[in-house]
Amino acid sequence: MSRTGARLDAKKVNSELFTLTYGALVTQLLKDYENVEDVNKQLERMGYNMGIRLIEDFLARTGSGRCYDFRDTAEKIQSGFKIFLGITPTITNWSPAGDAFSLCFETNPLTEFVELPDHCLNLKYCNILTGVLRGACEMVQMEVASWFLQDQLKNDSVTEIRVKFVKRLEDAIPAGED
Amino acid sequence: MTVHNLYIFSRNCTLLYYAEWNRLNKSGMTKEEEAKLMYGMLFSIKSFINKISPLDPKDGFLHYKTSKYTLNYLETPSGLKFVLNTDNSAQNVRGLLQQLYSQIYVEYVIKNPLCQLNEPIQSELFKNKLDELVKSSPYF
Numbered sequence: 001m002s003r004t005g006a007r008l009d010a011k012k013v014n015s016e017l018f019t020l021t022y023g024a025l026v027t028q029l030l031k032d033y034e035n036v037e038d039v040n041k042q043l044e045r046m047g048y049n050m051g052i053r054l055i056e057d058f059l060a061r062t063g064s065g066r067c068y069d070f071r072d073t074a075e076k077i078q079s080g081f082k083i084f085l086g087i088t089p090t091i092t093n094w095s096p097a098g099d100a101f102s103l104c105f106e107t108n109p110l111t112e113f114v115e116l117p118d119h120c121l122n123l124k125y126c127n128i129l130t131g132v133l134r135g136a137c138e139m140v141q142m143e144v145a146s147w148f149l150q151d152q153l154k155n156d157s158v159t160e161i162r163v164k165f166v167k168r169l170e171d172a173i174p175a176g177e178d
Numbered sequence: 179m180t181v182h183n184l185y186i187f188s189r190n191c192t193l194l195y196y197a198e199w200n201r202l203n204k205s206g207m208t209k210e211e212e213a214k215l216m217y218g219m220l221f222s223i224k225s226f227i228n229k230i231s232p233l234d235p236k237d238g239f240l241h242y243k244t245s246k247y248t249l250n251y252l253e254t255p256s257g258l259k260f261v262l263n264t265d266n267s268a269q270n271v272r273g274l275l276q277q278l279y280s281q282i283y284v285e286y287v288i289k290n291p292l293c294q295l296n297e298p299i300q301s302e303l304f305k306n307k308l309d310e311l312v313k314s315s316p317y318f
Binding site for chain 2: 055056057066139140
């Protein structure tokens, strides 16, 4: 994210710079925690903190209202990826109840130039994305869970994130005057 | 034309920011009490409108008008609430509220990692930019 002043269109950031910065972050976390599970958890948490701010930027740019159903949400998430990462994931594999779908990425700017070493096979390299989704949706009164089903870094043909609707959060009501 | 004052509320009912330009009548209570009262009223109007509306209330509550002033209201999907009091001749203040949100709040609060969300805004930069925008608007 870059500071744009009064202009609304974001300054373009070189995606390679972004990729490498993210790589440096993951490397640092791996050094600090020495445990792949902890790194996954930290990435998710950092993503959450980004998501709760990123949603405001998204809403201000697109001017979109609240989602009226989960399919609408899926499309908005898709356009969010377009705005912030410049990629358009495909939405597939709807569950029969319509409360879960998959986002499939052919290319992923986060994982360019990346190979997982053998001792990191459990690392969810892009786990920050699941955190971003959770944080952003929480701010618009929706609790979602998401996780990776397939990952190109683990030799799958596409990267697939499964997103599941958990529940609707209620508006905060003012505290009573006692 | 005049802009009287502005309230910004978070989704958790906290008063994030209050600014005043031209307010002749004081409410005679502390700012905190006044904010609570204001939030309570907005909350009631909102639920009243959603219940009483004969059609699907899309945008819900937009503004109300008395003989002296107009209260303009904008709520973002993320639950932020912007309340701007103007005089009755100001038309279409919604655009200004949108601008306040996208050009001031997002730029100088959301993108400032030192600004905690859900806490009153302390940033001087935010204050100055907000003041600038409101003063340069045609409604001021």
